Amino acid sequence: MxxxxxxxxxxxxxxxxxxxxHVVEGxxxxxxxxxxxxxxxxxxxLPAGAEVAVGDLTRPETVEPALKDVSALxxxxxxxxxxxxxxxxKRxxxxxxxxxxxxxxxxxTEGADNAIVAFHKEIEREVEASGLEWTFVRPGAFAVNTLQWAPQIRAGDVVRGPHAGAEMSMIHERDIADVAVRALLTDGHAGAKYVLTGPESLNQAEQARRIGQAIGRPVRYEELAPAAAREEMLRNGVPAAFADMLLAFQAGLVGVPAEVTTAVEEITGRPARTFDAWAAERAADFR
Ligand SMILES: NC(=O)c1ccc[n+]([C@@H]2O[C@H](COP(=O)([O-])OP(=O)(O)OC[C@H]3O[C@@H](n4cnc5c(N)ncnc54)[C@H](OP(=O)(O)O)[C@@H]3O)[C@@H](O)[C@H]2O)c1
Structure with missing residues:
Protein backbone atom coordinates (compact mmCIF):
# COMPACT_ATOMS: atom_id res chain seq x y z
CA MET A 1 0.00 0.00 0.00
CA HIS A 22 5.69 -12.89 13.02
CA VAL A 23 3.56 -10.17 11.43
CA VAL A 24 5.96 -7.54 12.81
CA GLU A 25 8.98 -9.48 11.53
CA GLY A 26 7.35 -10.15 8.16
CA LEU A 46 10.07 -6.33 20.04
CA PRO A 47 12.61 -6.09 17.22
CA ALA A 48 14.71 -2.94 17.16
CA GLY A 49 13.32 -1.97 13.75
CA ALA A 50 9.78 -1.63 15.06
CA GLU A 51 8.40 1.51 16.67
CA VAL A 52 6.85 0.46 19.98
CA ALA A 53 3.50 2.02 20.94
CA VAL A 54 1.80 1.55 24.28
CA GLY A 55 -1.92 0.86 24.25
CA ASP A 56 -4.63 -1.42 25.53
CA LEU A 57 -7.38 -2.54 23.17
CA THR A 58 -9.83 -2.64 26.08
CA ARG A 59 -9.20 1.11 26.50
CA PRO A 60 -9.59 2.34 22.90
CA GLU A 61 -8.61 5.90 23.81
CA THR A 62 -5.11 4.55 24.50
CA VAL A 63 -4.93 3.02 21.01
CA GLU A 64 -6.04 6.01 18.97
CA PRO A 65 -2.70 7.89 19.15
CA ALA A 66 -0.97 4.81 17.71
CA LEU A 67 -3.31 4.91 14.69
CA LYS A 68 -1.95 8.25 13.47
CA ASP A 69 -0.41 7.99 9.95
CA VAL A 70 -1.38 4.33 9.78
CA SER A 71 -2.50 3.00 6.40
CA ALA A 72 -3.20 -0.60 7.41
CA LEU A 73 -3.98 -2.27 10.72
CA LYS A 90 -11.54 5.24 10.53
CA ARG A 91 -11.21 8.69 12.17
CA THR A 109 -20.21 -29.32 14.47
CA GLU A 110 -21.83 -29.89 17.83
CA GLY A 111 -20.22 -27.86 20.60
CA ALA A 112 -19.00 -25.23 18.15
CA ASP A 113 -21.62 -22.67 19.06
CA ASN A 114 -19.81 -21.17 22.03
CA ALA A 115 -18.65 -17.91 23.58
CA ILE A 116 -15.37 -17.89 21.64
CA VAL A 117 -17.18 -18.26 18.35
CA ALA A 118 -19.65 -15.55 19.37
CA PHE A 119 -16.96 -12.98 20.15
CA HIS A 120 -15.12 -13.59 16.89
CA LYS A 121 -18.38 -13.23 14.97
CA GLU A 122 -19.10 -9.97 16.74
CA ILE A 123 -15.65 -8.58 15.92
CA GLU A 124 -16.01 -9.62 12.27
CA ARG A 125 -19.37 -7.79 12.17
CA GLU A 126 -17.79 -4.62 13.60
CA VAL A 127 -14.95 -4.70 11.08
CA GLU A 128 -17.33 -5.39 8.21
CA ALA A 129 -19.56 -2.49 9.30
CA SER A 130 -16.60 -0.09 9.32
CA GLY A 131 -16.80 0.50 5.59
CA LEU A 132 -13.00 0.18 5.45
CA GLU A 133 -11.23 -2.37 3.27
CA TRP A 134 -11.00 -5.58 5.30
CA THR A 135 -9.69 -9.13 5.15
CA PHE A 136 -10.54 -11.86 7.65
CA VAL A 137 -7.80 -14.34 8.41
CA ARG A 138 -9.56 -17.37 9.89
CA PRO A 139 -7.05 -19.93 11.15
CA GLY A 140 -7.87 -23.28 12.68
CA ALA A 141 -6.00 -24.73 15.66
CA PHE A 142 -2.54 -23.26 16.19
CA ALA A 143 0.38 -25.69 16.45
CA VAL A 144 1.52 -23.69 19.48
CA ASN A 145 -1.53 -24.95 21.43
CA THR A 146 0.40 -28.19 21.97
CA LEU A 147 2.90 -26.30 24.13
CA GLN A 148 0.33 -26.86 26.90
CA TRP A 149 1.69 -30.44 26.93
CA ALA A 150 5.30 -29.36 27.36
CA PRO A 151 5.43 -29.78 31.17
CA GLN A 152 4.08 -33.35 30.87
CA ILE A 153 6.48 -34.21 28.04
CA ARG A 154 9.47 -32.70 29.82
CA ALA A 155 8.57 -34.75 32.91
CA GLY A 156 7.83 -38.07 31.18
CA ASP A 157 6.63 -39.77 28.05
CA VAL A 158 2.86 -39.50 28.43
CA VAL A 159 0.42 -36.71 27.64
CA ARG A 160 -2.82 -37.17 29.55
CA GLY A 161 -5.82 -35.42 28.11
CA PRO A 162 -9.30 -35.76 26.68
CA HIS A 163 -10.44 -36.92 23.27
CA ALA A 164 -7.32 -38.55 21.79
CA GLY A 165 -9.18 -38.90 18.50
CA ALA A 166 -10.08 -35.20 18.13
CA GLU A 167 -8.69 -34.13 14.77
CA MET A 168 -7.23 -30.75 13.84
CA SER A 169 -5.14 -29.51 10.94
CA MET A 170 -2.63 -27.67 13.10
CA ILE A 171 -1.27 -24.50 11.53
CA HIS A 172 2.15 -22.99 12.04
CA GLU A 173 1.66 -19.48 13.44
CA ARG A 174 4.15 -18.06 10.93
CA ASP A 175 1.89 -19.18 8.07
CA ILE A 176 -0.98 -17.16 9.55
CA ALA A 177 1.32 -14.15 9.78
CA ASP A 178 2.65 -14.65 6.25
CA VAL A 179 -0.90 -14.53 4.91
CA ALA A 180 -1.70 -11.47 7.02
CA VAL A 181 1.41 -9.69 5.69
CA ARG A 182 0.36 -10.35 2.08
CA ALA A 183 -3.14 -9.05 2.84
CA LEU A 184 -1.73 -5.96 4.56
CA LEU A 185 0.72 -5.16 1.78
CA THR A 186 -0.97 -6.10 -1.46
CA ASP A 187 -4.26 -5.41 -3.20
CA GLY A 188 -6.73 -8.11 -4.13
CA HIS A 189 -7.61 -9.37 -0.64
CA ALA A 190 -10.45 -6.98 0.20
CA GLY A 191 -13.55 -8.78 1.44
CA ALA A 192 -11.79 -12.15 1.58
CA LYS A 193 -12.41 -14.58 4.42
CA TYR A 194 -9.40 -16.89 4.34
CA VAL A 195 -9.71 -20.19 6.18
CA LEU A 196 -6.14 -21.20 7.01
CA THR A 197 -5.02 -24.67 8.04
CA GLY A 198 -1.95 -26.80 8.18
CA PRO A 199 -1.38 -29.40 5.45
CA GLU A 200 -2.85 -32.46 7.21
CA SER A 201 -5.46 -33.51 9.74
CA LEU A 202 -3.89 -35.03 12.86
CA ASN A 203 -5.65 -36.31 15.95
CA GLN A 204 -4.28 -35.46 19.37
CA ALA A 205 -2.67 -38.87 19.86
CA GLU A 206 -0.79 -38.40 16.58
CA GLN A 207 0.23 -34.85 17.48
CA ALA A 208 1.82 -36.16 20.70
CA ARG A 209 3.56 -38.95 18.74
CA ARG A 210 4.95 -36.43 16.24
CA ILE A 211 6.34 -34.29 19.06
CA GLY A 212 8.05 -37.43 20.35
CA GLN A 213 9.61 -37.94 16.92
CA ALA A 214 10.85 -34.37 16.94
CA ILE A 215 12.54 -34.77 20.31
CA GLY A 216 13.85 -38.25 19.58
CA ARG A 217 11.94 -40.33 22.14
CA PRO A 218 8.48 -41.91 22.19
CA VAL A 219 5.61 -39.82 23.54
CA ARG A 220 2.13 -41.27 23.80
CA TYR A 221 -1.27 -39.75 24.47
CA GLU A 222 -3.28 -41.34 27.25
CA GLU A 223 -6.93 -40.50 26.97
CA LEU A 224 -8.71 -39.28 30.08
CA ALA A 225 -12.47 -39.61 30.35
CA PRO A 226 -14.09 -36.20 29.89
CA ALA A 227 -15.06 -35.94 33.58
CA ALA A 228 -11.48 -36.70 34.69
CA ALA A 229 -10.07 -34.25 32.13
CA ARG A 230 -12.48 -31.60 33.38
CA GLU A 231 -11.38 -32.14 37.00
CA GLU A 232 -7.76 -31.88 35.95
CA MET A 233 -8.41 -28.62 34.09
CA LEU A 234 -10.23 -27.11 37.08
CA ARG A 235 -7.31 -28.13 39.33
CA ASN A 236 -5.02 -26.25 36.94
CA GLY A 237 -7.13 -23.12 37.26
CA VAL A 238 -9.09 -23.36 34.00
CA PRO A 239 -12.52 -21.74 34.51
CA ALA A 240 -15.34 -24.32 34.52
CA ALA A 241 -17.20 -22.67 31.65
CA PHE A 242 -14.07 -22.73 29.48
CA ALA A 243 -13.32 -26.37 30.37
CA ASP A 244 -16.87 -27.38 29.42
CA MET A 245 -16.68 -25.43 26.18
CA LEU A 246 -13.35 -26.99 25.20
CA LEU A 247 -14.49 -30.52 26.02
CA ALA A 248 -17.72 -30.14 24.05
CA PHE A 249 -15.83 -28.63 21.13
CA GLN A 250 -13.23 -31.41 21.06
CA ALA A 251 -15.91 -34.10 21.38
CA GLY A 252 -17.31 -32.84 18.08
CA LEU A 253 -13.92 -33.30 16.40
CA VAL A 254 -13.38 -36.96 17.32
CA GLY A 255 -12.94 -39.12 14.26
CA VAL A 256 -13.82 -36.29 11.89
CA PRO A 257 -10.94 -35.42 9.56
CA ALA A 258 -10.34 -31.70 9.89
CA GLU A 259 -10.70 -29.46 6.90
CA VAL A 260 -7.45 -28.84 5.00
CA THR A 261 -7.35 -25.74 2.81
CA THR A 262 -4.85 -24.56 0.24
CA ALA A 263 -5.23 -20.89 1.14
CA VAL A 264 -1.72 -20.53 2.62
CA GLU A 265 -0.12 -21.73 -0.59
CA GLU A 266 -2.43 -19.72 -2.82
CA ILE A 267 -1.69 -16.50 -0.96
CA THR A 268 1.98 -16.90 -0.03
CA GLY A 269 3.10 -18.99 -3.00
CA ARG A 270 4.46 -21.85 -0.88
CA PRO A 271 2.82 -24.76 0.92
CA ALA A 272 1.72 -24.52 4.53
CA ARG A 273 4.42 -25.63 6.98
CA THR A 274 3.91 -29.06 8.51
CA PHE A 275 3.30 -29.84 12.16
CA ASP A 276 6.52 -31.87 12.06
CA ALA A 277 8.44 -28.76 11.01
CA TRP A 278 6.83 -26.77 13.81
CA ALA A 279 7.66 -29.48 16.37
CA ALA A 280 11.27 -29.63 15.17
CA GLU A 281 11.60 -25.85 15.56
CA ARG A 282 10.15 -25.98 19.07
CA ALA A 283 11.84 -29.22 20.20
CA ALA A 284 13.79 -27.43 22.93
CA ASP A 285 10.51 -26.43 24.62
CA PHE A 286 9.59 -30.11 25.02
CA ARG A 287 12.99 -31.44 26.13
N1 LIG B 1 -5.06 -20.82 19.52
C1 LIG B 1 -5.81 -21.22 18.53
O1 LIG B 1 -5.88 -22.41 18.20
C2 LIG B 1 -6.64 -20.22 17.75
C3 LIG B 1 -7.38 -20.66 16.66
C4 LIG B 1 -8.09 -19.72 15.92
C5 LIG B 1 -8.06 -18.39 16.26
N2 LIG B 1 -7.32 -17.99 17.34
C6 LIG B 1 -7.32 -16.55 17.68
O2 LIG B 1 -5.98 -16.12 17.88
C7 LIG B 1 -5.88 -15.51 19.14
C8 LIG B 1 -4.52 -15.79 19.74
O3 LIG B 1 -3.52 -15.23 18.93
P1 LIG B 1 -2.02 -15.27 19.47
O4 LIG B 1 -1.73 -16.68 19.87
O5 LIG B 1 -1.15 -14.59 18.51
O6 LIG B 1 -2.18 -14.39 20.75
P2 LIG B 1 -1.32 -14.42 22.09
O7 LIG B 1 -0.02 -15.10 21.88
O8 LIG B 1 -2.24 -14.85 23.16
O9 LIG B 1 -0.95 -12.90 22.25
C9 LIG B 1 -1.83 -11.88 22.10
C10 LIG B 1 -1.11 -10.59 22.36
O10 LIG B 1 -2.12 -9.60 22.30
C11 LIG B 1 -1.83 -8.63 23.25
N3 LIG B 1 -3.07 -8.30 23.92
C12 LIG B 1 -3.89 -9.11 24.60
N4 LIG B 1 -4.92 -8.40 25.11
C13 LIG B 1 -4.69 -7.11 24.72
C14 LIG B 1 -5.35 -5.90 24.94
N5 LIG B 1 -6.46 -5.82 25.68
N6 LIG B 1 -4.83 -4.77 24.39
C15 LIG B 1 -3.69 -4.81 23.66
N7 LIG B 1 -3.01 -5.93 23.44
C16 LIG B 1 -3.52 -7.06 23.97
C17 LIG B 1 -0.82 -9.17 24.23
O11 LIG B 1 0.32 -8.35 24.13
P3 LIG B 1 0.85 -7.40 25.32
O12 LIG B 1 0.77 -8.20 26.57
O13 LIG B 1 2.24 -7.11 24.86
O14 LIG B 1 -0.04 -6.20 25.32
C18 LIG B 1 -0.49 -10.56 23.72
O15 LIG B 1 0.88 -10.79 23.57
C19 LIG B 1 -7.00 -16.08 19.99
O16 LIG B 1 -7.37 -15.18 21.00
C20 LIG B 1 -8.07 -16.28 18.96
O17 LIG B 1 -8.76 -15.06 18.81
C21 LIG B 1 -6.61 -18.87 18.08
Whole structure:
Protein backbone atom coordinates (compact mmCIF):
# COMPACT_ATOMS: atom_id res chain seq x y z
CA MET A 1 0.00 0.00 0.00
CA UNK A 2 2.00 2.96 -1.18
CA UNK A 3 0.21 6.06 -2.31
CA UNK A 4 2.57 8.70 -3.60
CA UNK A 5 3.42 11.27 -1.00
CA UNK A 6 1.51 9.47 1.72
CA UNK A 7 3.09 8.04 4.82
CA UNK A 8 2.52 4.34 5.14
CA UNK A 9 2.82 2.94 8.64
CA UNK A 10 1.52 -0.49 9.58
CA UNK A 11 0.08 -0.86 13.08
CA UNK A 12 0.28 -4.38 14.47
CA UNK A 13 -1.85 -5.10 17.54
CA UNK A 14 -1.27 -8.29 19.52
CA UNK A 15 2.31 -7.66 18.40
CA UNK A 16 3.94 -9.69 21.16
CA UNK A 17 1.69 -12.69 20.52
CA UNK A 18 2.30 -15.94 18.67
CA UNK A 19 1.02 -14.52 15.40
CA UNK A 20 1.66 -10.80 15.87
CA UNK A 21 5.40 -11.25 16.42
CA HIS A 22 5.69 -12.89 13.02
CA VAL A 23 3.56 -10.17 11.43
CA VAL A 24 5.96 -7.54 12.81
CA GLU A 25 8.98 -9.48 11.53
CA GLY A 26 7.35 -10.15 8.16
CA UNK A 27 6.56 -6.48 7.56
CA UNK A 28 10.04 -5.40 8.67
CA UNK A 29 11.58 -7.95 6.31
CA UNK A 30 9.62 -6.26 3.52
CA UNK A 31 11.17 -2.93 4.48
CA UNK A 32 7.95 -1.47 5.90
CA UNK A 33 7.50 1.02 8.73
CA UNK A 34 5.99 -0.97 11.59
CA UNK A 35 4.41 0.26 14.80
CA UNK A 36 3.86 -2.50 17.33
CA UNK A 37 1.25 -2.13 20.04
CA UNK A 38 1.79 -3.56 23.50
CA UNK A 39 0.41 -2.95 26.97
CA UNK A 40 3.80 -3.57 28.52
CA UNK A 41 6.77 -2.24 26.52
CA UNK A 42 9.29 -3.31 29.18
CA UNK A 43 8.37 -6.95 28.66
CA UNK A 44 7.63 -6.77 24.92
CA UNK A 45 11.05 -7.76 23.44
CA LEU A 46 10.07 -6.33 20.04
CA PRO A 47 12.61 -6.09 17.22
CA ALA A 48 14.71 -2.94 17.16
CA GLY A 49 13.32 -1.97 13.75
CA ALA A 50 9.78 -1.63 15.06
CA GLU A 51 8.40 1.51 16.67
CA VAL A 52 6.85 0.46 19.98
CA ALA A 53 3.50 2.02 20.94
CA VAL A 54 1.80 1.55 24.28
CA GLY A 55 -1.92 0.86 24.25
CA ASP A 56 -4.63 -1.42 25.53
CA LEU A 57 -7.38 -2.54 23.17
CA THR A 58 -9.83 -2.64 26.08
CA ARG A 59 -9.20 1.11 26.50
CA PRO A 60 -9.59 2.34 22.90
CA GLU A 61 -8.61 5.90 23.81
CA THR A 62 -5.11 4.55 24.50
CA VAL A 63 -4.93 3.02 21.01
CA GLU A 64 -6.04 6.01 18.97
CA PRO A 65 -2.70 7.89 19.15
CA ALA A 66 -0.97 4.81 17.71
CA LEU A 67 -3.31 4.91 14.69
CA LYS A 68 -1.95 8.25 13.47
CA ASP A 69 -0.41 7.99 9.95
CA VAL A 70 -1.38 4.33 9.78
CA SER A 71 -2.50 3.00 6.40
CA ALA A 72 -3.20 -0.60 7.41
CA LEU A 73 -3.98 -2.27 10.72
CA UNK A 74 -3.43 -5.85 11.85
CA UNK A 75 -6.19 -6.30 14.41
CA UNK A 76 -5.89 -8.79 17.27
CA UNK A 77 -9.37 -9.94 18.35
CA UNK A 78 -9.80 -8.75 21.90
CA UNK A 79 -13.38 -9.55 23.01
CA UNK A 80 -15.77 -6.61 23.01
CA UNK A 81 -13.21 -4.04 21.82
CA UNK A 82 -13.44 -3.93 18.04
CA UNK A 83 -16.19 -1.34 17.61
CA UNK A 84 -14.43 1.63 19.22
CA UNK A 85 -11.01 0.63 17.87
CA UNK A 86 -12.34 0.32 14.33
CA UNK A 87 -14.09 3.68 14.60
CA UNK A 88 -10.87 5.26 15.86
CA UNK A 89 -9.04 3.71 12.90
CA LYS A 90 -11.54 5.24 10.53
CA ARG A 91 -11.21 8.69 12.17
CA UNK A 92 -7.44 8.46 11.76
CA UNK A 93 -7.67 7.63 8.06
CA UNK A 94 -6.70 3.95 8.20
CA UNK A 95 -7.75 2.34 4.93
CA UNK A 96 -7.24 -1.38 5.43
CA UNK A 97 -7.81 -3.82 8.32
CA UNK A 98 -6.61 -7.40 8.43
CA UNK A 99 -8.39 -9.16 11.27
CA UNK A 100 -7.10 -12.23 13.09
CA UNK A 101 -10.30 -14.25 13.45
CA UNK A 102 -10.98 -17.97 13.71
CA UNK A 103 -12.13 -20.77 11.41
CA UNK A 104 -14.55 -21.70 14.19
CA UNK A 105 -16.89 -18.91 13.11
CA UNK A 106 -18.04 -21.16 10.29
CA UNK A 107 -18.08 -24.51 12.16
CA UNK A 108 -21.30 -26.42 12.28
CA THR A 109 -20.21 -29.32 14.47
CA GLU A 110 -21.83 -29.89 17.83
CA GLY A 111 -20.22 -27.86 20.60
CA ALA A 112 -19.00 -25.23 18.15
CA ASP A 113 -21.62 -22.67 19.06
CA ASN A 114 -19.81 -21.17 22.03
CA ALA A 115 -18.65 -17.91 23.58
CA ILE A 116 -15.37 -17.89 21.64
CA VAL A 117 -17.18 -18.26 18.35
CA ALA A 118 -19.65 -15.55 19.37
CA PHE A 119 -16.96 -12.98 20.15
CA HIS A 120 -15.12 -13.59 16.89
CA LYS A 121 -18.38 -13.23 14.97
CA GLU A 122 -19.10 -9.97 16.74
CA ILE A 123 -15.65 -8.58 15.92
CA GLU A 124 -16.01 -9.62 12.27
CA ARG A 125 -19.37 -7.79 12.17
CA GLU A 126 -17.79 -4.62 13.60
CA VAL A 127 -14.95 -4.70 11.08
CA GLU A 128 -17.33 -5.39 8.21
CA ALA A 129 -19.56 -2.49 9.30
CA SER A 130 -16.60 -0.09 9.32
CA GLY A 131 -16.80 0.50 5.59
CA LEU A 132 -13.00 0.18 5.45
CA GLU A 133 -11.23 -2.37 3.27
CA TRP A 134 -11.00 -5.58 5.30
CA THR A 135 -9.69 -9.13 5.15
CA PHE A 136 -10.54 -11.86 7.65
CA VAL A 137 -7.80 -14.34 8.41
CA ARG A 138 -9.56 -17.37 9.89
CA PRO A 139 -7.05 -19.93 11.15
CA GLY A 140 -7.87 -23.28 12.68
CA ALA A 141 -6.00 -24.73 15.66
CA PHE A 142 -2.54 -23.26 16.19
CA ALA A 143 0.38 -25.69 16.45
CA VAL A 144 1.52 -23.69 19.48
CA ASN A 145 -1.53 -24.95 21.43
CA THR A 146 0.40 -28.19 21.97
CA LEU A 147 2.90 -26.30 24.13
CA GLN A 148 0.33 -26.86 26.90
CA TRP A 149 1.69 -30.44 26.93
CA ALA A 150 5.30 -29.36 27.36
CA PRO A 151 5.43 -29.78 31.17
CA GLN A 152 4.08 -33.35 30.87
CA ILE A 153 6.48 -34.21 28.04
CA ARG A 154 9.47 -32.70 29.82
CA ALA A 155 8.57 -34.75 32.91
CA GLY A 156 7.83 -38.07 31.18
CA ASP A 157 6.63 -39.77 28.05
CA VAL A 158 2.86 -39.50 28.43
CA VAL A 159 0.42 -36.71 27.64
CA ARG A 160 -2.82 -37.17 29.55
CA GLY A 161 -5.82 -35.42 28.11
CA PRO A 162 -9.30 -35.76 26.68
CA HIS A 163 -10.44 -36.92 23.27
CA ALA A 164 -7.32 -38.55 21.79
CA GLY A 165 -9.18 -38.90 18.50
CA ALA A 166 -10.08 -35.20 18.13
CA GLU A 167 -8.69 -34.13 14.77
CA MET A 168 -7.23 -30.75 13.84
CA SER A 169 -5.14 -29.51 10.94
CA MET A 170 -2.63 -27.67 13.10
CA ILE A 171 -1.27 -24.50 11.53
CA HIS A 172 2.15 -22.99 12.04
CA GLU A 173 1.66 -19.48 13.44
CA ARG A 174 4.15 -18.06 10.93
CA ASP A 175 1.89 -19.18 8.07
CA ILE A 176 -0.98 -17.16 9.55
CA ALA A 177 1.32 -14.15 9.78
CA ASP A 178 2.65 -14.65 6.25
CA VAL A 179 -0.90 -14.53 4.91
CA ALA A 180 -1.70 -11.47 7.02
CA VAL A 181 1.41 -9.69 5.69
CA ARG A 182 0.36 -10.35 2.08
CA ALA A 183 -3.14 -9.05 2.84
CA LEU A 184 -1.73 -5.96 4.56
CA LEU A 185 0.72 -5.16 1.78
CA THR A 186 -0.97 -6.10 -1.46
CA ASP A 187 -4.26 -5.41 -3.20
CA GLY A 188 -6.73 -8.11 -4.13
CA HIS A 189 -7.61 -9.37 -0.64
CA ALA A 190 -10.45 -6.98 0.20
CA GLY A 191 -13.55 -8.78 1.44
CA ALA A 192 -11.79 -12.15 1.58
CA LYS A 193 -12.41 -14.58 4.42
CA TYR A 194 -9.40 -16.89 4.34
CA VAL A 195 -9.71 -20.19 6.18
CA LEU A 196 -6.14 -21.20 7.01
CA THR A 197 -5.02 -24.67 8.04
CA GLY A 198 -1.95 -26.80 8.18
CA PRO A 199 -1.38 -29.40 5.45
CA GLU A 200 -2.85 -32.46 7.21
CA SER A 201 -5.46 -33.51 9.74
CA LEU A 202 -3.89 -35.03 12.86
CA ASN A 203 -5.65 -36.31 15.95
CA GLN A 204 -4.28 -35.46 19.37
CA ALA A 205 -2.67 -38.87 19.86
CA GLU A 206 -0.79 -38.40 16.58
CA GLN A 207 0.23 -34.85 17.48
CA ALA A 208 1.82 -36.16 20.70
CA ARG A 209 3.56 -38.95 18.74
CA ARG A 210 4.95 -36.43 16.24
CA ILE A 211 6.34 -34.29 19.06
CA GLY A 212 8.05 -37.43 20.35
CA GLN A 213 9.61 -37.94 16.92
CA ALA A 214 10.85 -34.37 16.94
CA ILE A 215 12.54 -34.77 20.31
CA GLY A 216 13.85 -38.25 19.58
CA ARG A 217 11.94 -40.33 22.14
CA PRO A 218 8.48 -41.91 22.19
CA VAL A 219 5.61 -39.82 23.54
CA ARG A 220 2.13 -41.27 23.80
CA TYR A 221 -1.27 -39.75 24.47
CA GLU A 222 -3.28 -41.34 27.25
CA GLU A 223 -6.93 -40.50 26.97
CA LEU A 224 -8.71 -39.28 30.08
CA ALA A 225 -12.47 -39.61 30.35
CA PRO A 226 -14.09 -36.20 29.89
CA ALA A 227 -15.06 -35.94 33.58
CA ALA A 228 -11.48 -36.70 34.69
CA ALA A 229 -10.07 -34.25 32.13
CA ARG A 230 -12.48 -31.60 33.38
CA GLU A 231 -11.38 -32.14 37.00
CA GLU A 232 -7.76 -31.88 35.95
CA MET A 233 -8.41 -28.62 34.09
CA LEU A 234 -10.23 -27.11 37.08
CA ARG A 235 -7.31 -28.13 39.33
CA ASN A 236 -5.02 -26.25 36.94
CA GLY A 237 -7.13 -23.12 37.26
CA VAL A 238 -9.09 -23.36 34.00
CA PRO A 239 -12.52 -21.74 34.51
CA ALA A 240 -15.34 -24.32 34.52
CA ALA A 241 -17.20 -22.67 31.65
CA PHE A 242 -14.07 -22.73 29.48
CA ALA A 243 -13.32 -26.37 30.37
CA ASP A 244 -16.87 -27.38 29.42
CA MET A 245 -16.68 -25.43 26.18
CA LEU A 246 -13.35 -26.99 25.20
CA LEU A 247 -14.49 -30.52 26.02
CA ALA A 248 -17.72 -30.14 24.05
CA PHE A 249 -15.83 -28.63 21.13
CA GLN A 250 -13.23 -31.41 21.06
CA ALA A 251 -15.91 -34.10 21.38
CA GLY A 252 -17.31 -32.84 18.08
CA LEU A 253 -13.92 -33.30 16.40
CA VAL A 254 -13.38 -36.96 17.32
CA GLY A 255 -12.94 -39.12 14.26
CA VAL A 256 -13.82 -36.29 11.89
CA PRO A 257 -10.94 -35.42 9.56
CA ALA A 258 -10.34 -31.70 9.89
CA GLU A 259 -10.70 -29.46 6.90
CA VAL A 260 -7.45 -28.84 5.00
CA THR A 261 -7.35 -25.74 2.81
CA THR A 262 -4.85 -24.56 0.24
CA ALA A 263 -5.23 -20.89 1.14
CA VAL A 264 -1.72 -20.53 2.62
CA GLU A 265 -0.12 -21.73 -0.59
CA GLU A 266 -2.43 -19.72 -2.82
CA ILE A 267 -1.69 -16.50 -0.96
CA THR A 268 1.98 -16.90 -0.03
CA GLY A 269 3.10 -18.99 -3.00
CA ARG A 270 4.46 -21.85 -0.88
CA PRO A 271 2.82 -24.76 0.92
CA ALA A 272 1.72 -24.52 4.53
CA ARG A 273 4.42 -25.63 6.98
CA THR A 274 3.91 -29.06 8.51
CA PHE A 275 3.30 -29.84 12.16
CA ASP A 276 6.52 -31.87 12.06
CA ALA A 277 8.44 -28.76 11.01
CA TRP A 278 6.83 -26.77 13.81
CA ALA A 279 7.66 -29.48 16.37
CA ALA A 280 11.27 -29.63 15.17
CA GLU A 281 11.60 -25.85 15.56
CA ARG A 282 10.15 -25.98 19.07
CA ALA A 283 11.84 -29.22 20.20
CA ALA A 284 13.79 -27.43 22.93
CA ASP A 285 10.51 -26.43 24.62
CA PHE A 286 9.59 -30.11 25.02
CA ARG A 287 12.99 -31.44 26.13
N1 LIG B 1 -5.06 -20.82 19.52
C1 LIG B 1 -5.81 -21.22 18.53
O1 LIG B 1 -5.88 -22.41 18.20
C2 LIG B 1 -6.64 -20.22 17.75
C3 LIG B 1 -7.38 -20.66 16.66
C4 LIG B 1 -8.09 -19.72 15.92
C5 LIG B 1 -8.06 -18.39 16.26
N2 LIG B 1 -7.32 -17.99 17.34
C6 LIG B 1 -7.32 -16.55 17.68
O2 LIG B 1 -5.98 -16.12 17.88
C7 LIG B 1 -5.88 -15.51 19.14
C8 LIG B 1 -4.52 -15.79 19.74
O3 LIG B 1 -3.52 -15.23 18.93
P1 LIG B 1 -2.02 -15.27 19.47
O4 LIG B 1 -1.73 -16.68 19.87
O5 LIG B 1 -1.15 -14.59 18.51
O6 LIG B 1 -2.18 -14.39 20.75
P2 LIG B 1 -1.32 -14.42 22.09
O7 LIG B 1 -0.02 -15.10 21.88
O8 LIG B 1 -2.24 -14.85 23.16
O9 LIG B 1 -0.95 -12.90 22.25
C9 LIG B 1 -1.83 -11.88 22.10
C10 LIG B 1 -1.11 -10.59 22.36
O10 LIG B 1 -2.12 -9.60 22.30
C11 LIG B 1 -1.83 -8.63 23.25
N3 LIG B 1 -3.07 -8.30 23.92
C12 LIG B 1 -3.89 -9.11 24.60
N4 LIG B 1 -4.92 -8.40 25.11
C13 LIG B 1 -4.69 -7.11 24.72
C14 LIG B 1 -5.35 -5.90 24.94
N5 LIG B 1 -6.46 -5.82 25.68
N6 LIG B 1 -4.83 -4.77 24.39
C15 LIG B 1 -3.69 -4.81 23.66
N7 LIG B 1 -3.01 -5.93 23.44
C16 LIG B 1 -3.52 -7.06 23.97
C17 LIG B 1 -0.82 -9.17 24.23
O11 LIG B 1 0.32 -8.35 24.13
P3 LIG B 1 0.85 -7.40 25.32
O12 LIG B 1 0.77 -8.20 26.57
O13 LIG B 1 2.24 -7.11 24.86
O14 LIG B 1 -0.04 -6.20 25.32
C18 LIG B 1 -0.49 -10.56 23.72
O15 LIG B 1 0.88 -10.79 23.57
C19 LIG B 1 -7.00 -16.08 19.99
O16 LIG B 1 -7.37 -15.18 21.00
C20 LIG B 1 -8.07 -16.28 18.96
O17 LIG B 1 -8.76 -15.06 18.81
C21 LIG B 1 -6.61 -18.87 18.08
Missing amino acids: HDDGEKSVFLVTGATGNVGR LLAEGQAVRALTRDPAAAR FLFPSPGTAGPVVRAA QGVRRIVLLSSSAVAYE
